[in-house]
Amino acid sequence: MTGSFRTRIAAALGTLALVAGGAVIAAPAAHAGGPDCANYLAGGNPHRGGPIAEVACGVGSTGLPTASKLLCETVMGKVGQVGPAKTDTACKQAAG
Template structure:
């Protein structure tokens, strides 16, 4: 396992843990799904891994304002190597 991959994996798992903890505390009703977000990312690059994008978009759709936005953006830009602009658009789609 390369060092860069370990750093990305640690960031992704840490963000996911924060998002899950926030979901338990706030327990909002999640109205959005991550499908709009995942479709936006997949449309720009069909060969991209769907697992990490789906996790990122699911975090973005949790409905916990700061945690969902930060988690979605961090996972997409750091783990999935999506541009910041594309990640922001996709996370907004997940939230709505």
């Protein structure tokens, strides 16, 4: 039950960010910050990252003032249950 709830929250926040940020998330190659953030969260192993980390890093790389940082930290910290120090560093990397 918890896994499906997290998936729904991540999907809802990802959709919100896509609507707010336009096609920025649809073209993640345009932002180097997102992959750097996901790689940091995976501990340097790109195969260890998960969909929640990818959504959070994608949201953090949108460049929306305040909103992208807040959404990144919310998705990563509350939904992904990543610690606050790691969340702060990853979201800063996502912002580029």
